[in-house]
Amino acid sequence: MSPRPRTRIQQKNSEAILDAALDVFSRHGFRGATLDQIATTAGLSKPNLLYYFPSKKAIHVALLSALMDNWLQPLRDLDPEAADPVAELLGYVRRKLEMSRDMPRESRLFANEILQGAPRMGPALESELAGLVADKARVIEGWAAEGRIAPVHPKHLIFSIWALTQHYADFDSQVRAVLGPGEPDPYPEAAVYLDTLFTRLLAR
Amino acid sequence: MSPRPRTRIQQKNSEAILDAALDVFSRHGFRGATLDQIATTAGLSKPNLLYYFPSKKAIHVALLSALMDNWLQPLRDLDPEAADPVAELLGYVRRKLEMSRDMPRESRLFANEILQGAPRMGPALESELAGLVADKARVIEGWAAEGRIAPVHPKHLIFSIWALTQHYADFDSQVRAVLGPGEPDPYPEAAVYLDTLFTRLLAR
DNA sequence: GTCTATAAAATGATAGAC
DNA sequence: GTCTATCATTTTATAGAC
Numbered sequence: 115m116s117p118r119p120r121t122r123i124q125q126k127n128s129e130a131i132l133d134a135a136l137d138v139f140s141r142h143g144f145r146g147a148t149l150d151q152i153a154t155t156a157g158l159s160k161p162n163l164l165y166y167f168p169s170k171k172a173i174h175v176a177l178l179s180a181l182m183d184n185w186l187q188p189l190r191d192l193d194p195e196a197a198d199p200v201a202e203l204l205g206y207v208r209r210k211l212e213m214s215r216d217m218p219r220e221s222r223l224f225a226n227e228i229l230q231g232a233p234r235m236g237p238a239l240e241s242e243l244a245g246l247v248a249d250k251a252r253v254i255e256g257w258a259a260e261g262r263i264a265p266v267h268p269k270h271l272i273f274s275i276w277a278l279t280q281h282y283a284d285f286d287s288q289v290r291a292v293l294g295p296g297e298p299d300p301y302p303e304a305a306v307y308l309d310t311l312f313t314r315l316l317a318r
Numbered sequence: 319m320s321p322r323p324r325t326r327i328q329q330k331n332s333e334a335i336l337d338a339a340l341d342v343f344s345r346h347g348f349r350g351a352t353l354d355q356i357a358t359t360a361g362l363s364k365p366n367l368l369y370y371f372p373s374k375k376a377i378h379v380a381l382l383s384a385l386m387d388n389w390l391q392p393l394r395d396l397d398p399e400a401a402d403p404v405a406e407l408l409g410y411v412r413r414k415l416e417m418s419r420d421m422p423r424e425s426r427l428f429a430n431e432i433l434q435g436a437p438r439m440g441p442a443l444e445s446e447l448a449g450l451v452a453d454k455a456r457v458i459e460g461w462a463a464e465g466r467i468a469p470v471h472p473k474h475l476i477f478s479i480w481a482l483t484q485h486y487a488d489f490d491s492q493v494r495a496v497l498g499p500g501e502p503d504p505y506p507e508a509a510v511y512l513d514t515l516f517t518r519l520l521a522r
Numbered sequence: 523g524t525c526t527a528t529a530a531a532a533t534g535a536t537a538g539a540c
Numbered sequence: 541g542t543c544t545a546t547c548a549t550t551t552t553a554t555a556g557a558c
Binding site for chain 1: 532533534535536537
Binding site: 523524525526527528529530531532533534535536537538539540 | 541542543544545546547548549550551552553554555556557558
């Protein structure tokens with residue numbers, strides 16, 4: 115839905131718009147975001163912004179679909195042939211936590227969309243996401259059946275990994291308020307805690 | 319900020335407005351919500367709605383502050399003198415999951431506010447919430463020091479309980495999309511899963 | 523208390539000059 | 541490609557009749 119960037123300046127402006135839109139949509143959701151805010155953040159006028167994208171909705175869709183692939187890559191990479199299934203799952207947790215740390219706006223963009231009932235991503239969730247999770251749930255179930263990890267509900271295990279890692283991005287302001295100003299970066303401690311949690315849950 | 323309800327009809331309308339506002343704010347966040355939507359949902363005209371509350375902001379503040387108390391009650395109730403600390407913490411998890419099941423709109427209202435950086439609740443988080451968590455974290459630390467629960471970072475333990483239980487309310491549409499139409503109610507399975515998870519994490 | 527009418531500002535989007 | 545000017549709607553809020 116966005117014009118394919120051809121010149122260098124188009125490339126640069128398209129990226130600036132998408133970056134600004136990520137800022138605004140991730141904080142305020144689709145309806146709470148305004149083109150004015152996005153244009154100002156991107157350093158462009160509103161009509162110029164609408165020269166690159168035909169509508170507010172088009173920007174939102176461009177962001178969501180560009181993100182979906184990257185967001186699910188760590189789960190796709192979960193290796194059914196892994197020598198150590200517990201370590202493989204701990205690695206997945208670590209990668210997801212790193213994504214929360216390094217891409218908090220992307221996490222909040224998704225969170226906003228899901229909170230609102232997934233009006234735009236609904237179909238993608240029911241097909242692509244549900245299919246991938248079903249696939250990996252079978253892998254996890256196999257590991258449990260072979261006694262290589264402790265028995266556990268595979269889909270709820272995946273939910274718990276998402277919930278725990280994304281919490282540090284989505285609820286960042288609450289986490290920092292609770293930890294107080296003495297502890298500026300919660301991620302190192304979170305990494306240790308989550309490693310402990312999933313080790314105790316999964317190790318035989 | 320809301321007029322104290324005196325007559326029966328004022329009582330009824332105030333409640334209808336707050337209930338409708340909870341619907342709309344919890345889905346769309348503060349800026350994404352409109353008075354039109356709230357008024358229509360409440361079955362009132364827009365000017366009539368503004369007879370009861372002076373502004374959109376006043377409705378939002380009324381909801382948030384009325385909710386804060388109820389929301390934290392289970393954590394306040396965590397008993398330092400409990401005979402069985404693991405069971406006490408599992409009971410807290412169960413109560414929080416029941417709140418997600420029975421009050422999903424309230425959970426999403428908070429989630430939206432935190433996602434947006436807690437513009438209205440920020441001070442309450444830094445004082446009331448941070449104080450309560452610090453208090454209960456000392457209790458949990460004491461239990462661990464006495465060897466009555468496994469050693470664990472107390473504040474991240476609390477974060478993980480919030481993240482895991484609220485996930486089922488806040489990300490309901492994703493959970494249902496992933497589980498598919500065959501499993502209409504995820505809560506019974508979630509209760510079993512979370513009980514297992516925290517037992518393995520905390521039991522000695 | 524509730525309504526119609528309306529003001530005042532904001533917001534998404536377009537026209538057209540340069 | 542980018543801008544100023546502007547339009548059409550939506551949105552928050554008020555005025556004033558009943």
